[in-house]
């Protein structure tokens with residue numbers, strides 16, 4: 001029996017996850033109809049992608065780029081639209097399946113708009129869930145939207161977790177590759193440049209998440225993300241360093257069984273899982289050769305060299321507004337590091353100090369989350385200004 005065509009929208013289509021998603025859509029042309037693609041400023045990338053997959057609309061968030069996008073799409077029949085609100089509108093247009101792959105809190109309002117439609121949202125944008133987890137999960141429950149995790153670790157847990165019997169789960173263990181500085185000394189880490197930090201040994205990703213992987217803040221954000229996605233207590237989430245990134249995460253059951261999902265470190269595998277769910281689709285990804293891999297290594301994370309992970313664990317235990325503050329201050333610190341205005345080791349310090357300075361009550365709405373985000377960014381920016389490089 002042929003499957004009905006599904007309409008899809010890709011938020012953050014020009015990024016690493018967005019492009020991997022479009023690659024899979026292109027390989028299965030007959031199965032999907034692309035309603036809208038969105039980007040921030042990459043007009044050329046957006047226009048080329050929209051033509052490639054035959055999108056109905058291309059939306060650029062920076063409204064000053066409307067003319068450039070219209071010119072780039074002239075004669076294609078694809079509608080050019082611009083502005084932050086237009087991105088939210090595209091997310092709210094009711095696609096059967098929406099990929100949320102905008103980086104950072106900028107993705108929050110579009111993700112909320114997509115969740116309110118009651119359809120399927122494939123979530124890569126972890127920062128939105130870290131900042132506004134309770135509000136997002138409540139919105140998904142209210143509309144009946146299905147949230148499919150795309151982050152490889154959460155997708156792995158999703159594939160192994162017995163949703164009918166959460167009480168039978170003892171622990172969720174997220175694996176971490178350890179990033180490019182797994183073996184670096186503190187002295188070496190003091191001198192890390194942006195180019196070194198974005199050169200991840202295993203995964204090819206956007207700049208922000210690559211820096212987060214290098215500080216292990218990424219794993220910390222993922223712990224908080226996992227807490228919102230799977231119904232366990234904060235102390236039931238753990239991290240183990242696994243440099244080969246073959247096991248993407250594990251679920252431990254009370255009887256001593258561990259279920260793990262394995263695969264090549266290629267984001268198209270978890271994206272394909274979410275795109276075809278509840279079916280499966282073929283991917284061009286390299287298949288695992290277990291004999292060639294021959295062994296798998298595991299080690300405990302070093303919380304002294306990677307204080308960002310320790311900080312995120314504390315934030316997970318304490319809850320409330322802290323995760324929104326952690327996320328916002330980390331985004332400011334990472335952007336400053338990428339601009340060579342902050343030293344690598346000070347990224348976690350900025351997040352720590354912002355959390356010390358600012359302690360608002362837990363947010364209950366997206367507006368409150370966004371206000372906390374704004375204040376935390378302001379404080380973090382001031383702190384960066386006082387931090388000599």
Ligand code: NDP
Pocket residue numbers: 011012013014015016017018038039040041042043045061087100101102103104106124125126127150151152203204205206207208209267
């Ligand atoms: P990229 O930096 O490669 O891409 C980000 C995308 O978001 C681009 O399309 C960018 O547009 C768009 N964007 C950036 N800022 C804004 C804004 N203010 N308004 C609207 N759109 C914006 O990121 P990744 O693809 O690496 O990551 C995307 C998300 O997925 C992140 O949350 C990341 O943590 C998560 N993730 C990524 C993984 C990966 O392998 N890359 C793995 C797991 C999760 P433009 O190109 O025009 O700037």
